[in-house]
Amino acid sequence: MIDKSYYRDLTKMNTFRMKVTARNFIEYDSVADLVEIDFEELPRPVLHIGGGSNLLFTDDFKGTVLHSKVNFIEIISDGASGENPGVLPDEVLVSVGAGVVFDDFCAWAAKEGLWGVENLSGIPGEAGASAVQNIGAYGVEAKDVIRTVYCYDTAEEEFVNFDVAECRYGYRDSVFKQPDIKGRHIVTHVVFALSRRPEPKLDYGHLRAAFAGQDESSLTPLSIRKTIMGIRREKLPEPSVMGSAGSFFKNPIIAAGEFERIVAAARAEHGDSYEVPHYVLPDGMIKVPAAWMIEQCGWKGRRSGGAAVYDKQPLVIVNYTGEAYPEEIVGLEKRIIASVREKFGTVLHPEVEHI
Ligand SMILES: Cc1cc2nc3c(=O)[nH]c(=O)nc-3n(C[C@H](O)[C@H](O)[C@H](O)COP(=O)(O)OP(=O)(O)OC[C@H]3O[C@@H](n4cnc5c(N)ncnc54)[C@H](O)[C@@H]3O)c2cc1C
Incomplete structure (x- = not known):
C-alpha cells in the first residue's frame, strides 16, 4: 500500500527533532509498490529516508521524501540443513526488509542465538540505511555480515542486487553514497550472513574489560548485546530524550x-x-x-x-x-x-x- 501526503511533519522522523516538513511524502509497505511509483514525475529533489538518524534537515524539504515500511525478517537458508552448497554449515542467511528497525533485527538475532550483529546493537535507524551507511560499532561493521543488498533502480526502473564486494564498503561509506549514483538505488531488503558458531568480538574499547573474569565460552549474543546497550546508554544521548x-x-x-x-x-x-x-x-x-x-x-x-x-x-x-x-x-x-x-x-x- 502506498500512503501519500503533503506538507508532512517530519519532526518525529528525524532524530535531531528538527521541526521541518516534506512537501510531498510517500510511504509504502511492499517492495512491489515501488513499481507503481512514477519516479520521473515526482517533485524533485527526491530523498529516501530511514529513521532519519544520520540526517540534519536544514529547512523544509521542497521535493519528495520516501520511506519504506517493508518489514520482514526471514531465514532464507540455514547451513545446518546441508541443502544449499553455497552456505557454510554454521551459517544462517537472513533476509531483512529495509524498513525494519535495525536494532529489532539485532534483538531478533540475539534471541535466536545467532552471532554477527550483537556488537551493532542499539544503533538507531533502519536495515536499508545500515547497508548504505556501512554502520559500525565496537569493532564490527555492517559489511562484515552483509551478503547481498537488494535494490530498486529508479533510473532503469528495475530490481537489481549488489553482492558485498560490489557495495565498495569503506568507513561509513558505500557505492550508494557516491555522488554519481547517490539516491538512484532504493534498498528494498538486505541479506545478512549470521552464524551459529560462537564468535565474540571483544577487542574494541572497554568491551573485554566489561566481561573481565567471565569465561568467554559462556558468552552469548544476548549477553554481549545487553552489555553493549548498557555501555551505549552511558555514553550516547537517547534520541527520544535528547x-x-x-x-x-x-x-x-x-x-x-x-x-x-x-x-x-x-x-x-x-x-x-x-x-x-x-x-x-x-x-x-x-x-x-x-x-x-x-x-x-x-x-x-x-x-x-x-x-x-x-x-x-x-x-x-x-x-x-x-x-x-x-x-x-x-x-x-x-x-x-x-x-x-x-x-x-x-x-x-x-x-x-x-x-
Ligand atoms: C544516538 C545515535 C547513535 C548512533 N550511533 C551510531 C553508531 O554507533 N554507528 C554508526 O555507524 N552510526 C551511528 N549513528 C548514525 C545512524 O544511526 C546510522 O547512520 C544509521 O544507519 C542511519 O539509519 P537511518 O535509517 O536513520 O537512515 P537515515 O538517517 O534516514 O538515512 C541515512 C542515509 O541512508 C539513505 N537511505 C535510508 N534508507 C534508504 C533506503 N531504503 N534505500 C536507499 N537509501 C536509503 C538516506 O537517503 C541517507 O543518505 C547513530 C545515530 C544516533 C542518533
Missing part, C-alpha cells in the same frame, strides 16, 4: 606529518610525555579521534543557543533544548570546525548528512 544524529563528525584520517604537528601542539600544552590518542591504519595513515580534538578545543558540554556539545561525548552535537533551530546546529558545527583547524591544522568533516 535529539542528535550520533557522531556528528568523522574521525580524521591523516598523514604522519600532520600527526606530528598535532603531537607537537598537544605536548606544548600538556608536557613532553603527553600521548595523543591515535590508531595507525594498515596503509600507514593515522586515525585521530575527532572527539579528543573537540574536547581539546574546550567544546565539551558547551551550549550555543538551543544546541550543545554533548557533555559525555564531544563528538555528538545535541538539540539541547528540544527547540534548536537548524541554524544553531550548523553554527555550532562551523565554530567547532574552525577552532579545531586553528589549533591543530586539521579539517573535520561531518558524518551527518545535511539536507
